[in-house]
Amino acid sequence: MLEFQNVSFQYPQDSRPMMENLSFSVEDGAFISIIGASGCGKSTIFRLINGLEKPQKGAIFVNGRPIEQIKQYSAFMPQKDLLFPWRTIEKNICLPMELQNISKQEQKKRCQQVLEEVGLSAYAKKYPKDLSGGMKQRISFARTILAGAEMLLLDEPFSALDFLTRVDMQEWLLKQWEHFHKTILFITHDVEEAVFLSKSIFVIQQKPFCDMQSIQVPLAYPRKREDLKKKEIVDLKEQLIQKLRQQEAKAI
Amino acid sequence: MKKNIPAFLLGLLLLGAWQCIAMGIGAAYILPSPLQILSKLWQLREILLFVHLPATMGVTFLGLLISVVLGLFLAVIMDISPKIENALYPFIVASQTIPTTAIAPLFVLWFGYSIWSKVLVTILITFFPIVITVYDGLKATKREMEELLMTYGATKKDIFIKLKLPTALPPFFSAIKMAIPLSIIGAAIAEWLGAQSGLGYFSKRMMTQLDGAGVFAPIVLLSMVAMISVAIVSMIEKKCITWRKEI
Numbered sequence: 001m002l003e004f005q006n007v008s009f010q011y012p013q014d015s016r017p018m019m020e021n022l023s024f025s026v027e028d029g030a031f032i033s034i035i036g037a038s039g040c041g042k043s044t045i046f047r048l049i050n051g052l053e054k055p056q057k058g059a060i061f062v063n064g065r066p067i068e069q070i071k072q073y074s075a076f077m078p079q080k081d082l083l084f085p086w087r088t089i090e091k092n093i094c095l096p097m098e099l100q101n102i103s104k105q106e107q108k109k110r111c112q113q114v115l116e117e118v119g120l121s122a123y124a125k126k127y128p129k130d131l132s133g134g135m136k137q138r139i140s141f142a143r144t145i146l147a148g149a150e151m152l153l154l155d156e157p158f159s160a161l162d163f164l165t166r167v168d169m170q171e172w173l174l175k176q177w178e179h180f181h182k183t184i185l186f187i188t189h190d191v192e193e194a195v196f197l198s199k200s201i202f203v204i205q206q207k208p209f210c211d212m213q214s215i216q217v218p219l220a221y222p223r224k225r226e227d228l229k230k231k232e233i234v235d236l237k238e239q240l241i242q243k244l245r246q247q248e249a250k251a252i
Numbered sequence: 253m254k255k256n257i258p259a260f261l262l263g264l265l266l267l268g269a270w271q272c273i274a275m276g277i278g279a280a281y282i283l284p285s286p287l288q289i290l291s292k293l294w295q296l297r298e299i300l301l302f303v304h305l306p307a308t309m310g311v312t313f314l315g316l317l318i319s320v321v322l323g324l325f326l327a328v329i330m331d332i333s334p335k336i337e338n339a340l341y342p343f344i345v346a347s348q349t350i351p352t353t354a355i356a357p358l359f360v361l362w363f364g365y366s367i368w369s370k371v372l373v374t375i376l377i378t379f380f381p382i383v384i385t386v387y388d389g390l391k392a393t394k395r396e397m398e399e400l401l402m403t404y405g406a407t408k409k410d411i412f413i414k415l416k417l418p419t420a421l422p423p424f425f426s427a428i429k430m431a432i433p434l435s436i437i438g439a440a441i442a443e444w445l446g447a448q449s450g451l452g453y454f455s456k457r458m459m460t461q462l463d464g465a466g467v468f469a470p471i472v473l474l475s476m477v478a479m480i481s482v483a484i485v486s487m488i489e490k491k492c493i494t495w496r497k498e499i
Contacts, residue, residue, distance in 0.1 A: 050403040076403040078396060085498030086418045095414070096404040129498055147404055 002026040002049070002151060002183070007058035009048060010208075017208040018044050021058065024202065024212055026185065028150070031177055033186045033194035034212070035240065036204030037247045042187045046153045049185075050076050062151070072100070075147035079156045081136040083128040089139055090115075090124040096147035114142045117179065134165040141176065151183040159189065167225070170196055174223060191240045195219075196228060203240065205247050215240070284464035289472055292465035300451065300473055307449040308474070311367060311439040315374025316431060322375065323382025323427070330383075331390040331416070332408075348380050352441060360446035370447060374438035381434065382427045389423030390416050422496045425489040432485065433478045440474060 003025045010017035018041040026032055034042050047053040048060060051067060059066055062073045075096070083092045093114065094107045102110075115121045118138045120131075128136055137157055144152055154173075158166045170193060177184055188194050194201050195217055202212035217236065219227050227233060267286050274285035284292075293300070326344065330337040356373045363369035393416050401411050443452025451470035458466030 052399055052402060071405055074403070076400065078400060080396070082394075082397050082400050084397070084415070084418070085495035086421075086493075095401075098414075099401070099404045099406050099410055127495065129495065 001028055001061075001063060002185075003061040003064075004045075004048075005059050005061065007048065007055045007060060009044060009053060009055050011044075019210065020208045021210045022212075023058075024214070026151075026183060028183055029181055031184045031186065031197060031199045032202060033188055033198040033200075034202045034204065035188060035191065035194050035244065037244060038189070040204045040207050040247065041209060042204060043155055046076065046155055046185070046187065049151075049153060050074050072147065072149050074151040074153055075144045075149040077140055077144040077152065077154045077157050079159055081128070081133075081140040083136055083139060083143075085128050088125050088127055089120070089131070092128065092139060093143045093146055095143060100148065110146055114145055117145075117176070118142045132165075133161050134169055137161065137169060138172070141173070145176075145180060145182070149182075151185065154184060154186045156187050156189065158193070166193070171225070173197065174221070178221065191237050191244070192228060194240070195233060195237055196223060196225070201240065203243050205243060206250060213243075279464075281462040281464045284468055288465040289468040292463075293469040293472060296466070296469055300454065300470060304449055304451045304454045304470065305473060305477070307447075307453075308436070308439050308443065308451040309477070311370040311374055311442065311450065312435045314367065315371045315378055315438055316435040318371065319375050319378035319382055319431060319435065320428070323379045323431075324386060324424075326379075326383045327386035327390060327420075330387050332412075344380065344383055347376065350376065352376060352438075353445065356442055356445040359442075365446060365448050370439060370442035370450070373442035373445070374435050377438035377441070378431045378435045381430045385423045385427035385430070386420055389420030392423070393419045422489075422493050425485065425493065428485050429482050429489075432481045436474050436478050440471075 004022050006021045006023055008017055008020045008022070034045065036042050044053065048055055049067070061067070062070060067073060083089075084095070087095070090108075090111055093111050097107045097110065111124070112121070115124055118141065120135060120138060120142075123131060123135065123139075128139070131139065140157070141154075144154075158169045161169060174197060186194070186197060198217055201215045201217060203215065204212055215236070218232055219230075228237075271285050271287060274280075274283045274288070277283050280288055326340060330340055352373055355376070356369070359369040359372045363372070397415055398411055401415055406414070439450065440452035440455070443450035444456045447453040451474055455467050455470045458469075
């Protein structure tokens with residue numbers, strides 16, 4: 001379980017804090033989306049979780065232990081695929097395992113497995129330039145999975161894709177989540193994407209923020225795209241859009 | 253092949269113009285014609301290829317090798333430590349303000365007519381583009397890629413080996429392609445200023461004899477060597493780096 005306890009953080013170049021006394025928790029195996037206006041601090045939450053930034057106050061715990069004391073508790077998947085162009089797909093996927101000094105044999109085994117899971121076994125020896133945008137994101141996801149963490153931090157991973165690929169990738173991601181049983185925190189600007197994917201949605205409503213409103217999505221898994229047409233879901237989307245608009249208006 | 257046709261035609265045109273002007277002037281000690289230079293090159297082929305070219309290539313190779321090692325070393329330590337960068341950078345830039353022709357005779361005083369006085373001049377001219385280009389290559393690493401590695405638990409050494417070195421490889425090849433002609437120029441200048449063999453020395457000797465074609469012949473040979481060397485490096489680069497445009 002991930003827990004933020006009274007976390008405050010401010011970037012040195014900013015005149016006001018990004019968050020103040022923020023507390024929230026995420027249960028194991030959950031799929032949580034975080035939404036909010038641009039610059040509200042969504043990505044900062046990820047930077048704090050994966051240790052790229054340190055909170056000025058408060059602490060972050062994973063399974064009751066401060067994150068400073070544990071390793072490989074989270075794996076980050078950025079907006080861009082960030083595949084290394086000089087590495088083959090196989091070598092890109094093995095990167096986190098290389099850094100953990102896992103044996104070459106074991107790396108190869110896990111890599112083959114995960115490539116099969118993401119349906120790209122035939123591309124093991126290819127280079128990123130040989131893949132489409134959607135394929136690259138799948139490889140990036142496979143690399144994130146092989147980082148060996150139980151919690152995946154996905155920062156707008158599909159925002160650069162075209163509409164149809166994005167829709168395919170969302171459905172694909174849900175299948176992967178059900179298969180791998182990982183905890184997923186997902187940042188997005190797209191309300192429909194958040195509703196379709198998540199068990200709960202955390203909404204950031206002001207800056208600096210001290211809490212996030214948690215909204216349950218009243219849909220069971222597995223989900224279908226037609227579910228988005230249900231009245232309660234359409235209402236939920238409307239409600240979320242209103243909240244984001246209010247936040248934008250406050251920011252102006 | 254097709255893309256080389258304009259360059260080939262322009263080269264022919266320039267050579268033709270040169271030939272006409274040289275024939276118009278009619279004084280080979282002022283401006284020898286390309287045909288006279290080629291004829292001289294053929295006439296002197298043995299002494300140029302087997303005596304003076306190896307001497308110049310020895311200086312060039314040693315100068316280039318030391319420049320590459322020194323350049324890479326300086327680029328890496330400057331990348332590792334901003335303090336070292338602050339201390340070294342002004343001196344590296346200052347080294348390029350030294351007029352080579354003025355300082356080369358001093359090197360001859362220090363090292364005599366041995367190979368080292370010429371190697372030193374070559375290094376002075378060659379190491380700068382290597383340091384600057386490789387250093388910029390190391391600094392050009394994408395911050396987000398670096399952070400991604402950090403989230404995987406990478407150490408500074410891991411980031412250097414797995415990210416910075418590959419990122420700096422294309423600039424490194426560019427640096428080598430710049431450094432090869434510079435090292436040949438450096439060696440030739442050094443030989444002009446004080447040597448007992450080498451193509452630069454030979455060219456200078458021909459100057460004293462007012463043999464215009466004899467001055468040009470070694471220069472043509474040096475140009476050919478530089479072009480062939482750069483072409484070989486470009487071929488290796490093409491084989492090694494298929495992802496230059498992807499970064």
